Amino acid sequence: MIKDKKAKRSSHPVMFFIYMSILLILISGIANALNFQVTYDKLTTIAGEVETTTVAVNSLLSLDGLKFLITSAYDNLISFVPFGALLIAAIAFGIALKSGFLKTLSNKLTKKIPKFLIVFLYSLLCIVLSIDENVGYVLLLPFGAVLFMSMNRNPLGGLALGFASIASGHGAGLFINSLDYNLSSYTEASAKLLDTEYTVSQSSNLIFVIVAALLIASICTFITEKIVSRKLGRNNIDEDDELMLDEKDEKKGLIGVLIATIIFLIPIILMIIPSSKDGFIGLLLDKSQDTYPKMLFSSDALLMTNLVGIISMLFAVQGFVFGVITGTIKRIRDMVNFSTDYLKSIGGIFVLVFFAAQLCAILKESNLGVVVTGTLSNLIAASDFSFIPLILLVLVVTMLANILTPAPVAKWSIMAPNIMTSVMKANITPEFAQLVFRAGDSITNCITPLFSYFVIFIGFIEVYTKNKNDFSIRNCYRLILPYFAVIAGMWIFMIVCWYIIGLPIGPGIYPTV
Numbered sequence: 001m002i003k004d005k006k007a008k009r010s011s012h013p014v015m016f017f018i019y020m021s022i023l024l025i026l027i028s029g030i031a032n033a034l035n036f037q038v039t040y041d042k043l044t045t046i047a048g049e050v051e052t053t054t055v056a057v058n059s060l061l062s063l064d065g066l067k068f069l070i071t072s073a074y075d076n077l078i079s080f081v082p083f084g085a086l087l088i089a090a091i092a093f094g095i096a097l098k099s100g101f102l103k104t105l106s107n108k109l110t111k112k113i114p115k116f117l118i119v120f121l122y123s124l125l126c127i128v129l130s131i132d133e134n135v136g137y138v139l140l141l142p143f144g145a146v147l148f149m150s151m152n153r154n155p156l157g158g159l160a161l162g163f164a165s166i167a168s169g170h171g172a173g174l175f176i177n178s179l180d181y182n183l184s185s186y187t188e189a190s191a192k193l194l195d196t197e198y199t200v201s202q203s204s205n206l207i208f209v210i211v212a213a214l215l216i217a218s219i220c221t222f223i224t225e226k227i228v229s230r231k232l233g234r235n236n237i238d239e240d241d242e243l244m245l246d247e248k249d250e251k252k253g254l255i256g257v258l259i260a261t262i263i264f265l266i267p268i269i270l271m272i273i274p275s276s277k278d279g280f281i282g283l284l285l286d287k288s289q290d291t292y293p294k295m296l297f298s299s300d301a302l303l304m305t306n307l308v309g310i311i312s313m314l315f316a317v318q319g320f321v322f323g324v325i326t327g328t329i330k331r332i333r334d335m336v337n338f339s340t341d342y343l344k345s346i347g348g349i350f351v352l353v354f355f356a357a358q359l360c361a362i363l364k365e366s367n368l369g370v371v372v373t374g375t376l377s378n379l380i381a382a383s384d385f386s387f388i389p390l391i392l393l394v395l396v397v398t399m400l401a402n403i404l405t406p407a408p409v410a411k412w413s414i415m416a417p418n419i420m421t422s423v424m425k426a427n428i429t430p431e432f433a434q435l436v437f438r439a440g441d442s443i444t445n446c447i448t449p450l451f452s453y454f455v456i457f458i459g460f461i462e463v464y465t466k467n468k469n470d471f472s473i474r475n476c477y478r479l480i481l482p483y484f485a486v487i488a489g490m491w492i493f494m495i496v497c498w499y500i501i502g503l504p505i506g507p508g509i510y511p512t513v
Contacts (some may be wrong), residue, residue, distance in 0.1 A: 013458050016473045017355035019403050020449060021362050025069075026296045028366035029061030038096055041417045043189055050193065050417055055370050060362060069366055073358060080357035083454055085134035085308045086349065092312035092319070093142055094342025095335050099323030101257060102143065104250050106150035115151055119161065119224050122147060124217040127169035131177035131297075134308035136166040137453040139315070142346075145464050153463040154232035156479060161224045162458040164483030165216065165428035167446035170408075171253035171438030172213035178297035182409045183434055190420040191430040202293055202435050204431035204506040205438065208498065212439075223482050236466050245326050251323040258481055260321040264314055272296060272303060349459030356455035363450055369404035374415050376401050386426035391436055391499060394419055395492065400441025406451040432499070432511040439491040446480050 037056035044051050059065055077083055092171050096102050110118055122144060129136045144158030171179070180202045188200035245253075270286070274292055275282035284306075286298035297304055319338070323329025329338075363369055378399045398415070405411045415437065423433040445451055458476045465471045499511045 001125045011472075012350060013353050013462075013471070013473050013476070016449070017352070017359050017455075021355070021359045024359070024362050024366060024368065025060045025065070027361075028057055028368060030368075031057040031368065031371075032059035032062075036371060038371045038374035038378065040377055040414060042374075043186055043413045043417060053374075055367050056368050056375060057371050058281050058365060060366055067367070069362075072361060072365075075359045076361035077354055080353065080360065080452065081134065082137065082452055083353050085351075086138045086353065086456060088120075088136070088309055089138035089312045089315075090343055090346060091339045092314075092316035093139060094339040095323070096315040096319035097142075097146065097342060098338035099319040099328045100245055100250075100326060101253070101319045101322035102146050103150065104245065104254065104322070105257075106147045106248075108254065110147070110151045116221060116225055118147065120217050120221040123161055123165040123169075123220040123224075124174075124213065126165035127172055127213045127216060128174055130166045131168045131173065131179065132304065132307045133166070133170075133453055135311050135320045137163075137456045138308065138309060140166065141456065142449045143461050144463070145242060145460065149235045150239060152235050154230055154235055155237060156461060157224060157229045157232050157316050158422060159457065159460050159464065160228055160479040160483065161220055164223075164446055164480055164487065165220050166454070167451070168442050168483060168487040169213060169216045170445055171442035172209045172216055174210055174213055176206060176293050176297075178203065178299070179408065179438070181294055181297045182299070183412055183438070186409070186412050186416045187420070187434045189418040191424065193417060193420065194424050197219075197493065198430065200431060200434075201506065201509070202291075204509045205435045206506045207503075208435055208494070208505040209438070212491070212494060215494070216487055219486050219490055223486060227482050228479065237464060249326045253326040256321045256325045257318045260317055261314065264317055268310065332475070346459070346463050348462050349456065352459045352462075356449075356452065360450060360452055363404065369401075369450075370414070373401040373411055377415040377418045380415070380422055383422065385422075388496060388499065390422060390426050390428070391432075391495060392492075394423070394433060395440045395495065399444045400439050402441050402444045403448045404450060406445065406448060408438075411441065427513050428499075429509065429511060429513055431509045432505055435505055436495055439495055443484075443488045443491055446484050447477070 035056070037054060039052060039054045041050050042053045043049070060069060093102075113121075122140075126136055126140050126144075129140060141159055141162045144162035145155035146158075148155045148158035148161075172178075184200045184202050184204065188198065191198040191200060229467050267280075270281055271284040273281055274285065274295060275287075278287075282295075284301065284303040285295040286301040287295060288300070289295045295301060299305070303310075316335075320329060320335060323334065329335060363503070380393060380397055383393060398411070401411055401415070405414075412434075419433050419437070420430055424430065446454075450452065457480075458473070461476050461479070462468070462471045498505065502510055502512065504510055
C-alpha cells in the first residue's frame, strides 16, 4: 500500500459512506426548503417521444423521508445490483481459486509472457468486458490481484489497474456492445427532433472507441509499470493454504480445463446463433429485435441479463475439473469449503456494500442527481457556444453530471435532447456528440463514490491490504488518481484532435456534417 502517515488516524471507509449519506440527507432538506427544482425535456421512450418534466428535490428530513430511511434498508440492499452479482461470483471464484486453478493458470501465463504484455492484455480485457459491469468488477478485479501475486507484485496494483481500466474505459471497446445499442437509440430519437429523416448506426463510434481502448490499455500499462507497481513494491500477502502440485498434474489439470471449457462454450454459442424459431438455438437472444447486435445486446437479451451467472458457472466448472484431476477436490464438500473460505476472506466487502447501497438509495430518493443533471443539461441548451468550446462544455457537463448520476443511459435520456439541439445547429454530428458524452461519462466513473461499483473496488482493497490500519479512503484514491488524471487528459486530447483533423469516428461518420 502507498504509505500515508495519516492513514492510521483515518476512519474506516464504512464511516465515509455514513458521512456521505448524512451529507446527502442534509443537502436534500436544504435544497427542498429552497425549492430547488428543474424543468427539462426528457426522452420518455426510444421511439422519440419527448415530454417536459419538472422534478424537485425530495427532502429526507421530512416525515416521509424519515419513513423511507427507517423502512427501506433491506430493500435497498437487495435491489443493489453489485450485491447479488458479488455473491454469485464469489461462490464460483472461490472454487476456481482454492482448487489451485487460477494460481496455476496465472503462473503459467506470467512465465511464458512478458510482464508488461500481461499487464496490457489484462487491462484490455477489462475494457472489453466493461460491457457488463458485473463481470468486470466482481470477477476480473479479484483475478487481477491473483495475477499480480503470481508476478510477485503487490495485488493492490492489479486491483487499481483493473478498476481504472473498467471504469475509465467503459466508453471504449473493440466491438459494438450494449452501450452502443442503448445510446444510439436515444441519439437517433433526439436527432429526429430537428431532422425527422436522421438515422444513427450502432457502429457510428466504432473507429474512435477501438483506438481509445488500445490507448487506455497502453496508458494503464505505463502507469502500472512505471508508477504504481514501483510504489507498492513486491507481494506482501501470505497465502495460508499454499498448494504444492506436481507439474505433470498441473499440466493434466489445465488440459482438462481446456476441454471442459470448450464443452461448456458449445451450447452457449448455439444459444446466441440467430433463429426464427423458438427453441434452444438462439435462446439467449432477444428475438424481438431486427438486427443481430440488438438481439445480442438488448437489455432484454438473456445473454446480457445473465452474463455474470454464465461466466461464474464457467469459473466453477473450470475449478472443479482442475481440482478433480489434480486431487485438490476429492468430494463435493471440498467445493463447498472452498466457496465458504473465500466468502469468509471477503466478508468485509459485504459490510461496505450494505452502507453503499443505502447511500445510492438516498441519492435516488432525493432526486438530487436528476435535478443536477437536468440543470446542467439546460445550461448546454442556453449556451451560445459552438465548435470546440461547445464540445468542451458538453464534456465537462457530462463529467459533473456523472458524479451524481453514474448510470449512462438514464443520464443520456435527460441530456440528449438539449445536446442535439445545440450541436446540430453548430454543424456537429449527433454521433460525435454521443462520443463526447461517452468520454465524459467514462472519465469520472473511477472517482465518484456514488458509482455503485466503487464500493467493490475499495472492498477488495481491504481484502488485499496486509496492514488494515493502512486501509482508508484516502489511500484508495491515491491508488486510482494517477490513472484518472492521465486517462482524462487522453480522452480530451483525442476528442479535440479528432474534431480538428476531421477523422472518421465510425464507418462513414465524421465529427462534422
